[in-house]
Amino acid sequence: MAELVSDIVTKAWIRLVRARHAVVSRLEADGKAAGTLPIEWYDVLWDLERRDGGVRPFELEERLLFAQYNLSRLIDRLVEAGLVRREVCPTDKRGQMLFITEAGKKARKATWPHYARAMNKHLGDKLTEAEAEKLAALLGKLIEKS
Amino acid sequence: MAELVSDIVTKAWIRLVRARHAVVSRLEADGKAAGTLPIEWYDVLWDLERRDGGVRPFELEERLLFAQYNLSRLIDRLVEAGLVRREVCPTDKRGQMLFITEAGKKARKATWPHYARAMNKHLGDKLTEAEAEKLAALLGKLIEKS
DNA sequence: TGAAGATAGATGCGATTGCATCTATCTAGA
DNA sequence: TCTAGATAGATGCAATCGCATCTATCTTCA
Numbered sequence: 001m002a003e004l005v006s007d008i009v010t011k012a013w014i015r016l017v018r019a020r021h022a023v024v025s026r027l028e029a030d031g032k033a034a035g036t037l038p039i040e041w042y043d044v045l046w047d048l049e050r051r052d053g054g055v056r057p058f059e060l061e062e063r064l065l066f067a068q069y070n071l072s073r074l075i076d077r078l079v080e081a082g083l084v085r086r087e088v089c090p091t092d093k094r095g096q097m098l099f100i101t102e103a104g105k106k107a108r109k110a111t112w113p114h115y116a117r118a119m120n121k122h123l124g125d126k127l128t129e130a131e132a133e134k135l136a137a138l139l140g141k142l143i144e145k146s
Numbered sequence: 147m148a149e150l151v152s153d154i155v156t157k158a159w160i161r162l163v164r165a166r167h168a169v170v171s172r173l174e175a176d177g178k179a180a181g182t183l184p185i186e187w188y189d190v191l192w193d194l195e196r197r198d199g200g201v202r203p204f205e206l207e208e209r210l211l212f213a214q215y216n217l218s219r220l221i222d223r224l225v226e227a228g229l230v231r232r233e234v235c236p237t238d239k240r241g242q243m244l245f246i247t248e249a250g251k252k253a254r255k256a257t258w259p260h261y262a263r264a265m266n267k268h269l270g271d272k273l274t275e276a277e278a279e280k281l282a283a284l285l286g287k288l289i290e291k292s
Numbered sequence: 293t294g295a296a297g298a299t300a301g302a303t304g305c306g307a308t309t310g311c312a313t314c315t316a317t318c319t320a321g322a
Numbered sequence: 323t324c325t326a327g328a329t330a331g332a333t334g335c336a337a338t339c340g341c342a343t344c345t346a347t348c349t350t351c352a
Contacts, residue, residue: 092347093346093347
């Protein structure tokens with residue numbers, strides 16, 4: 001096995017996958033125990049709530065890194081559950097505008113404390129502020145397109 | 147929204163998810179273009195190859211963080227593809243021992259250069275050695291059980 | 293204008309995942 | 323030694339994902 005990749009890089013790669021897996025699965029386990037919204041539901045609702053006035057699916061797709069077909073179906077489920085409302089986009093008839101409903105706001109709000117608590121428990125409590133900042137900065141470099 | 151979580155922690159959390167997603171999907175896209183093994187297949191084969199002499203599924207489960215039912219089926223596929231061989235475990239009849247086949251070694255070996263190249267491209271080239279080391283250390287803290 | 297191509301989103305279908313549960317051992321304690 | 327859990331792994335079923343493709347608009351440019 002020639003050294004095509006340094007050991008450090010390999011280690012960082014493995015830990016990136018493992019750490020995300022560990023944090024997400026712990027968060028989901030806590031969430032499930034508390035009966036809260038799935039993380040993706042939360043993320044969509046939160047995005048819609050912040051950008052009051054309607055959001056286009058393709059914007060969500062970019063911001064939240066969903067695959068188009070997955071997002072399309074996720075929205076179906078959110079609409080089905082009464083948490084999101086779809087409207088035809090007035091300026092582009094191909095598209096639609098999404099709005100969070102009152103029920104959606106309520107559900108998101110109810111989930112938030114659990115989510116926050118879990119985030120602290122599985123992430124915040126394990127790093128100092130300075131470390132969290134450093135981590136965010138390093139991860140930022142990985143996200144950038146090369 | 148009271149400050150139940152610091153902004154820094156939230157940012158680190160979001161970036162952890164995004165960065166892993168970005169790197170994994172880029173790696174997979176490159177891999178698909180090159181026609182190489184899926185990442186999980188690679189990981190299992192690599193583990194089996196390093197620990198020559200048979201590996202128990204539950205060990206893989208722990209080391210590679212698979213859900214038990216997913217691993218069980220992943221092994222089915224690997225066996226089906228002729229890359230892995232299953233044997234009844236001599237010391238525990240509930241269990242089994244897994245071995246990589248010659249075809250499995252060959253497939254893993256053929257995939258490696260592509261994998262390594264992609265890992266450098268999407269991870270190694272974006273960080274200095276010192277940064278990669280720092281990142282690995284910080285991620286390590288997240289993986290630890292609290 | 294009026295195509296030719298780009299973009300927004302939906303959808304059929306097969307593969308994979310997650311949940312719950314099942315069988316077959318193994319292990320520990322009475 | 324016998325039984326009540328624990329553990330290893332498999333599996334039915336419903337939900338979700340990924341791929342490819344489809345429809346319905348836009349947009350651009352000759």
